[in-house]
Amino acid sequence: MEGKIIVVTSGKGGVGKTTVTASIGAALALQGKRVAVVDMDIGLRNLDVVMGLENRIVFNIVDLINGRCKIRQAAIKDRRINNLFLIPASQSDDKNAIKPEDMSKICEQLKKEFDFTFLDCPAGIEQGFKNAIEAADEALVVCTPEVSAVRDADRVIGLLYARSITPKLIVNRIIPKMVQKGDMLSHEDVVEVLSIDLVGLVEMDDAVVIATNTGTPLVMQKDSKAGKAFTRIGMRLDGHPDLPVEDPSSQKSLWKKLGITFSRKNRIAS
Amino acid sequence: MINSLLKKLMNRTDSKDVAKKRLKFALVYDKLEVREDILTDLQNDLVDVISRYFEIDRCGLVLDLDRSDGCSALVLNTPILSARRQ
Numbered sequence: 131m132e133g134k135i136i137v138v139t140s141g142k143g144g145v146g147k148t149t150v151t152a153s154i155g156a157a158l159a160l161q162g163k164r165v166a167v168v169d170m171d172i173g174l175r176n177l178d179v180v181m182g183l184e185n186r187i188v189f190n191i192v193d194l195i196n197g198r199c200k201i202r203q204a205a206i207k208d209r210r211i212n213n214l215f216l217i218p219a220s221q222s223d224d225k226n227a228i229k230p231e232d233m234s235k236i237c238e239q240l241k242k243e244f245d246f247t248f249l250d251c252p253a254g255i256e257q258g259f260k261n262a263i264e265a266a267d268e269a270l271v272v273c274t275p276e277v278s279a280v281r282d283a284d285r286v287i288g289l290l291y292a293r294s295i296t297p298k299l300i301v302n303r304i305i306p307k308m309v310q311k312g313d314m315l316s317h318e319d320v321v322e323v324l325s326i327d328l329v330g331l332v333e334m335d336d337a338v339v340i341a342t343n344t345g346t347p348l349v350m351q352k353d354s355k356a357g358k359a360f361t362r363i364g365m366r367l368d369g370h371p372d373l374p375v376e377d378p379s380s381q382k383s384l385w386k387k388l389g390i391t392f393s394r395k396n397r398i399a400s
Numbered sequence: 401m402i403n404s405l406l407k408k409l410m411n412r413t414d415s416k417d418v419a420k421k422r423l424k425f426a427l428v429y430d431k432l433e434v435r436e437d438i439l440t441d442l443q444n445d446l447v448d449v450i451s452r453y454f455e456i457d458r459c460g461l462v463l464d465l466d467r468s469d470g471c472s473a474l475v476l477n478t479p480i481l482s483a484r485r486q
Contacts, residue, residue: 276419277419277422277423277426280423281423281426281427281430284427284430285430309416311414312414312415312416312417313414313415313416314416315416315419315420315423316416319416319419319420322420323420323423323424323427
């Protein structure tokens with residue numbers, strides 16, 4: 131069976147695309163899937179440092195497209211997580227070094243080798259974005275609960291629809307205390323404005339900064355709330371679409387939890 | 401819950417509600433924006449059609465997108481020199 135190509139995009143920069151890509155990729159690999167994560171931010175690569183693989187780069191995506199190497203040579207194997215591979219971006223070229231058609235060809239090959247290929251899209255809606263969405267089967271739109279991020283997400287969602295891709299939303303960096311006080315957009319607000327399906331809610335988590343500092347996979351840190359959220363998003367993408375989305379802003383009383391499970395079950399039953 | 405109740409009693413609006421309102425307005429406005437070259441194309445097409453029935457001063461024609469609260473209008477202003485006789 132052929133694998134899926136999933137683009138991770140946002141429009142606005144700095145909302146956590148790279149962390150999302152690295153973490154969901156790692157989560158799915160830990161769940162036994164063959165996963166490739168591709169850094170599409172040519173000229174400003176970062177996925178390699180976030181994953182702690184920066185010392186092992188030999189070839190990159192531009193080399194691969196220009197036929198200077200094979201997928202097996204360009205894909206760096208993560209030594210901590212089986213079946214997780216990184217194809218880094220080139221640091222010396224720019225976004226015009228590749229064309230959307232090139233991506234279609236490479237993605238055809240990647241689909242044969244990997245169950246999931248995640249493309250870490252650069253910020254913006256220019257050439258780099260066009261390259262990244264060309265061959266995508268699905269899209270994850272990452273958005274923080276801020277006006278600027280939501281507005282840019284809306285723009286990107288429009289562009290994805292124009293290419294017949296129905297994106298799914300990840301609301302990142304939620305600060306539950308601020309949401310409860312009414313000083314931060316809740317995920318309900320964001321979903322209402324953007325009107326697309328939600329695939330995950332991720333709480334603001336110090337562990338993300340620490341994991342990035344050391345280049346270690348966030349999903350392997352047992353007590354990280356964000357890590358857990360990413361693991362659950364991975365499961366939703368891999369055959370469990372109905373796994374309930376946990377709301378980090380709800381007070382976690384036992385009764386509330388039970389209430390949520392009951393209502394979900396009822397909905398499925400009806 | 402208690403917080404938002406207190407705020408309501410004190411007649412204070414949550415900053416997130418302000419954010420949401422501004423966002424909705426911004427998105428509506430963004431979608432009304434038309435690219436400059438599309439407006440130029442439209443103007444040329446309109447001039448061609450009107451010219452079939454009227455003799456107009458091409459240079460005096462003004463096409464504008466007028467935006468005001470909640471509605472958006474296309475405004476065309478042209479001086480007519482004479483009607484064309486069939």
